[in-house]
Structure formats: structure tokens, C-alpha cells
Amino acid sequence: MRIVQLKAENFRRFERLSLPLSSRLNLFVGENAAGKTSLLEMLYCLNRARSFRGNVMSELAGPASRQWTVFGASEDHDGLPHTSGVQWNGDALDIRVDRSAVRSMELLRLCPTQILEPGMHRVVLEGPTYRRSFIDWGVFHVEHSFLPTWRRYRRALKQRNQLLRTRRSSNEVAAWEPELAESGEALHALRVRHLASIATAVNERIRSFLDEGEWTFDLNPGWKADVALREALAQHRARDQELGTTSAGPHRAELKIRADARSVRNRISRGQQKLLLAAMLLAQCDEIARSSGRAPIVLIDDFTAELAPRFQARLADALAGYAGQSFVTAFEPVPSLDAVATMFHVEHGKVRR
Numbered sequence: 001m002r003i004v005q006l007k008a009e010n011f012r013r014f015e016r017l018s019l020p021l022s023s024r025l026n027l028f029v030g031e032n033a034a035g036k037t038s039l040l041e042m043l044y045c046l047n048r049a050r051s052f053r054g055n056v057m058s059e060l061a062g063p064a065s066r067q068w069t070v071f072g073a074s075e076d077h078d079g080l081p082h083t084s085g086v087q088w089n090g091d092a093l094d095i096r097v098d099r100s101a102v103r104s105m106e107l108l109r110l111c112p113t114q115i116l117e118p119g120m121h122r123v124v125l126e127g128p129t130y131r132r133s134f135i136d137w138g139v140f141h142v143e144h145s146f147l148p149t150w151r152r153y154r155r156a157l158k159q160r161n162q163l164l165r166t167r168r169s170s171n172e173v174a175a176w177e178p179e180l181a182e183s184g185e186a187l188h189a190l191r192v193r194h195l196a197s198i199a200t201a202v203n204e205r206i207r208s209f210l211d212e213g214e215w216t217f218d219l220n221p222g223w224k225a226d227v228a229l230r231e232a233l234a235q236h237r238a239r240d241q242e243l244g245t246t247s248a249g250p251h252r253a254e255l256k257i258r259a260d261a262r263s264v265r266n267r268i269s270r271g272q273q274k275l276l277l278a279a280m281l282l283a284q285c286d287e288i289a290r291s292s293g294r295a296p297i298v299l300i301d302d303f304t305a306e307l308a309p310r311f312q313a314r315l316a317d318a319l320a321g322y323a324g325q326s327f328v329t330a331f332e333p334v335p336s337l338d339a340v341a342t343m344f345h346v347e348h349g350k351v352r353r
């Protein structure tokens with residue numbers, strides 16, 4: 001899917017916007033507070049029905065009213081036209097695709113979209129939650145059984161945790177373990193398969209960005225790898241009863257990223273972190289495009305930040321060669337994007353070519 005026209009009303013500082021877009025690479029250039037990130041946020045909301053900057057929908061409304069709207073006219077890979085729209089009416093979201101109301105999950109599937117923004121350093125630096133959700137975005141789009149499996153797992157986990165919290169008997173707690181173990185093992189297997197399918201491509205991308213290091217991506221399942229999850233749950237049961245929560249399972253999985261066999265956390269530079277995340281993101285996007293025929297939309301906020309010109313040029317080359325549509329922001333024109341991007345100037349909540 002490629003968005004050919006973006007419209008918005010009362011979205012942050014954009015009172016009204018109607019913007020024809022390039023179906024390849026779009027560059028939004030402007031000073032601080034011009035509204036560049038808000039444009040990426042519009043695209044993100046349009047395709048994911050939420051924001052990447054906190055998720056308080058009411059904060060996105062500009063001064064005119066409590067409501068905001070984003071609307072997109074797009075073309076699918078067969079060249080057929082579609083429309084989508086997300087509207088916040090002050091209390092709830094109304095999501096439409098081709099004029100019909102849909103749930104957010106349907107919207108998400110339709111037009112996979114992922115962002116690289118400064119806050120995503122957390123994926124490398126902070127706890128495992130960020131790495132899990134980064135990877136799960138790809139698993140969701142590639143493995144169609146992921147969502148029902150994840151829902152099954154969440155339900156069983158919630159039930160077991162509820163029993164643990166209310167100090168119910170071991171037998172009652174154990175009753176949820178077969179379901180938890182079966183869905184949990186299935187979830188882990190889907191993650192492992194997705195990681196294996198992108199491992200080579202991630203390494204190739206990293207090498208083309210950074211020249212150095214042998215990178216590995218190992219998924220610790222969230223329980224001792226040499227036992228079945230059902231066994232691990234039984235082993236942990238007494239301790240879980242003390243803690244009041246389930247301590248083993250794929251909700252505790254940890255993606256270990258290593259360069260030359262050493263953890264990258266607190267060791268690689270900010271620029272390396274950015275390129276590592278770009279490599280992981282683009283490899284996932286390529287895999288989604290290959291398996292679903294839908295090349296995701298890639299958003300990169302503050303393209304030049306933390307990258308010396310020759311590394312900017314490498315990322316620009318990767319975007320120029322990427323099969324899907326992309327949108328990047330920068331303070332000023334980016335020489336390495338000159339020949340490949342359609343540039344828009346953003347100023348005080350207005351955009352011009």
C-alpha cells in the first residue's frame with residue numbers, strides 16, 4: 001500500500017492539511033517545532049490508530065476543537081485505490097477503511113508501518129519489553145497465527161496470575177498450565193522462526209551500514225531453554241505463589257543482541273544503535289514484503305541525527321533501494337537524499353513542495 005494523498009484536520013498544529021505524496025521516498029524539512037514529527041505521527045495514526053509519542057489521543061487535537069482527523073488516499077500493489085481514515089471525536093476513535101468501520105487490528109494488517117525515532121534507543125539500551133515488541137511487530141505481520149496464539153496466551157496468563165494473586169490452591173493454579181504452556185511454546189516457536197528468517201538479512205544490512213562486527217540475535221525464551229514450558233511452570237509454581245505472578249514464559253523472553261559475542265548494551269555508540277535498529281527494521285520490512293506482498297511504510301524521524309555524512313549516505317542508499325514507501329524528517333536538505341527523495345518544506349504547521 002502506498003499513500004498518495006494525506007489529509008488532516010486539527011491535528012496538533014496543523015489546522016488543515018491536504019498533501020499529495022510521492023509513492024517512494026518523501027523528505028520533510030523544517031526548523032524546530034515546524035511540525036515534521038507531527039506529519040510522521042499523522043501517518044502512524046492513519047495506519048496504526050495510535051501515536052508513537054505517548055498514546056493520549058486527546059493531546060493530538062489542535063486548538064480548534066477536541067476532535068482531530070487523518071485521512072489517506074492510497075493505492076494497493078495492484079494499483080487499486082483505497083481510502084482510510086482515523087478520527088478522534090473527543091471520546092473514542094472511529095476507524096474506517098474504504099468507508100467501512102473496522103477494528104484497529106484490521107487497519108494494522110492492511111498497511112504495515114514502522115518508525116525509527118530518537119526514543120527507540122530504548123530498544124537497545126533498556127529492558128527486554130522494547131526488544132520483544134519490536135520483534136513482535138514483524139512476527140505479527142509475517143505469521144498469521146501470531147495474534148490468536150498471543151491472545152490465547154494472554155488469557156491463560158491473566159487467569160493464572162489472578163489465581164496466584166488471590167492465593168488460590170496449587171491445583172487451581174496448575175489447571176491453567178497446560179493451556180499456558182501450549183500457547184506459550186507456540187508463541188516462542190513463531191518468534192524463533194521469524195528471527196531465523198531475518199538473521200542473514202539483518203547481518204548483511206548491518207555490515208553494509210557499519211563494516212564491522214559479527215552480530216548475533218538470540219532469543220532467550222523466558223524460561224530455562226532445556227525444559228518444556230509446562231515443566232518450567234510446575235517448577236516455578238511455589239515461587240510464583242509467593243510472588244503472586246507467573247515468572248516463566250514468553251512474556252519474559254529476552255532478545256540478546258551481541259556483536260563479536262559481547263552484549264551491545266552500553267557498548268555501542270548512538271550512531272551504531274541507530275544503524276543497528278535501521279538494519280533490524282529494514283530486514284523485517286523486507287521479510288514482511290516477501291511473505292505478504294505488502295512492503296511496509298518506513299518512517300524515520302530526524303534522519304541525520306547522530307550520523308556522520310558517510311553513514312547518512314549509506315542509510316539513504318538503503319532507503320532508495322527499499323521496495324516500499326518511506327518518509328523521513330530533517331532540519332535541512334540532506335545531500336545524500338537529494339537525488340532520490342521528494343522534498344517538502346514544513347513551516348509553522350504548513351507544508352509546501
Ligand SMILES: Nc1ncnc2c1ncn2[C@@H]1O[C@H](COP(=O)(O)OP(=O)(O)OP(=O)(O)O)[C@@H](O)[C@H]1O
Pocket residue numbers: 011012013014030031032033034035036037038039059060061062063
Ligand atoms: N495539540 C497541539 N496543538 C497545537 N500545537 C501543538 C500540539 N501539540 C504540539 N503542538 C506544537 O507543535 C510543535 C511541535 O511539532 P513537532 O514535534 O511536529 O515539530 P518538529 O518539526 O518535529 O520539531 P523538532 O525538529 O524540534 O523535533 C510545537 O510547537 C508544539 O507546541
